[in-house]
Ligand code: ADP
């Protein structure tokens with residue numbers, strides 16, 4: 001089964017018919033267990049595509065196309081039903097700014113991840129079972145941060161906070177992880193650790209990872225496949241080991257050709 005299947009997705013923000021679409025007729029399939037980099041210059045549509053995958057942006061009549069995650073449509077014409085909620089619970093999110101609750105402990109931040117999968121009033125009030133706490137500690141262990149469990153989230157470095165966000169997705173038992181620019185605000189060493197952590201959970205748990213990256217070299221180092229967007233279109237889609245410098249230069253280096 002495809003983890004992600006997009007067909008004929010177009011997104012136009014403005015209702016003005018002559019305005020440029022942020023996504024133009026995108027077709028994309030990602031198999032389960034793959035680790036795919038979404039690359040391309042700023043403004044090429046990466047985040048817009050990610051928001052459609054997560055269901056954060058809902059389809060409307062200006063947004064034709066079908067987006068399926070784990071075999072189920074993630075969007076239904078602006079409605080949010082039980083099926084979509086269930087599918088969303090299987091998707092973990094990693095953002096550039098980590099999005100942890102700063103004043104809470106690292107452990108609680110991870111425990112919150114479990115609530116996306118199995119919501120409970122008990123959990124919303126901050127009461128968790130021993131079993132849940134052990135599972136959260138285990139998730140932290142897997143990102144190498146078990147000993148930080150009782151620290152405040154804001155006391156950790158950026159790279160560590162990002163790994164806590166990964167532990168939160170593990171606690172959620174996410175089957176697909178969508179990471180939008182997860183290393184954009186990190187130094188090279190932290191970036192490496194975050195990418196390695198994503199790679200590790202991709203390999204050991206078969207979690208499908210889609211990661212947008214500014215730098216092609218990280219895509220080449222950690223991903224199997226690179227999908228490049230340029231001006232809302234798929235510019236190339238191929239195995240990273242077959243990427244040519246010329247293609248990368250075309251993507252980032254030269255000005256895009258003028259429309260005829
Ligand atoms: P990337 O993540 O690759 O930098 P984005 O997906 O953020 O690109 O943006 C793609 C295009 O869509 C850009 O031209 C951007 O200006 C436009 N865009 C993104 N979000 C909105 C929005 N909420 N309203 C209007 N235009 C938007």
Ligand code: MG
Nearest residue numbers: 046047048181
């Ligand atoms: Mg973006």
